[in-house]
Amino acid sequence: MSKYLLEDIPADELAQRSAVAVRLADSVRELIESTVVTEVGDESVADAIRHIEKAREILAAERLPGAFGIRFNSDGTKRNWGNAVVGLRNPVAPPIEIGYEDGLTWGEAELGPAYEGPAGLVHGGIIAAILDQVLGSAAENAGAPGMTGTLTMRYRRGTRLGPIRAEARLDRVEGPKSFVTGTLSTDEGVCVEAEGIFILPKWARGDVADKLRKAVGEA
């Protein structure tokens, strides 16, 4: 089962595939929210389930042998559409929209009822997932990528369901370790502070591009 793939998809086809993926995943995201908050009776639920199973049957007719994996396109872009936090084709992901400018990596999302932990508040673990992703992206954007080694969160206050924004910056690099700090905020201010150490895997040290090609070839 391939985990990393090299692809060669033209830009217009990629844009088209992306639009289809977003339409599908967004429709499932809306379904998820309705599932969490519905108050309809058992007969309606049974009726809804029939449609859900029909949709699943249609989609399952052809499927990847494993998970989506991570795909590198010939234009240098990376596709991680299956990612549980930012994957645009993964309905579990809000998804977080990630941006980068002047050394600052940010992530924004609107978190609805499907991300609840304490009553009315975002689940602390979902916050950790978002910070893991945004801090990891900050390391990558600063040219010092790695896998999560250590991640520490300090929860300053409850995070209300609704719009959130995470921010992260690379603090320093020591050998294969990238030290990143960040926060997650709502319009009430900073709710959570985070620190992460991201470690470049041994196989990726040295000439990263060569190693990656080798890894892809071996996958």
Place this chain on the structure above:
Amino acid sequence: MSKYLLEDIPADELAQRSAVAVRLADSVRELIESTVVTEVGDESVADAIRHIEKAREILAAERLPGAFGIRFNSDGTKRNWGNAVVGLRNPVAPPIEIGYEDGLTWGEAELGPAYEGPAGLVHGGIIAAILDQVLGSAAENAGAPGMTGTLTMRYRRGTRLGPIRAEARLDRVEGPKSFVTGTLSTDEGVCVEAEGIFILPKWARGDVADKLRKAVGEA
């Protein structure tokens, strides 16, 4: 908008509602996985979307005004069916099955393609979410509940998609702070170690039951 609710649902009705909720959420979970890994063409996707939108429309006919919240039943049980990690009516949740015996709290789940981060591996943030929940449950099960104050994860190795098991124990209590440690493992061994400090909110200190009734009355 109510966040905490007191309910009085008879045991047999609760069991019936639970069965319906699980059937619905499980059907959406299967749909999510198919969405992540489908390879069908655009026409089939459009066809699936029509069914998904129909299901959403049926479920959205009557809905809660906000998120699911947390409900306390007259038999002493707690319903957090909307919880993003353990909520049995929340398709974002795997859900983690939680158990407790002899001071050990465990959580088990089968994590499929919808929980991917690095290729073929569980997203580090999803692992953090699971550990947050299981460590928090360990504090609660040991009679020293709290909101997450600090959470630290050390990632020892990649966690393959598939069955996982988390374990946690209360280490000690200092005033309102509960110190909990835990791990997340696969059949390859321990993948992640975690420490958490869970803090009893100020409003809940003293006579918790009285405070809770007060909070519920005010919600």
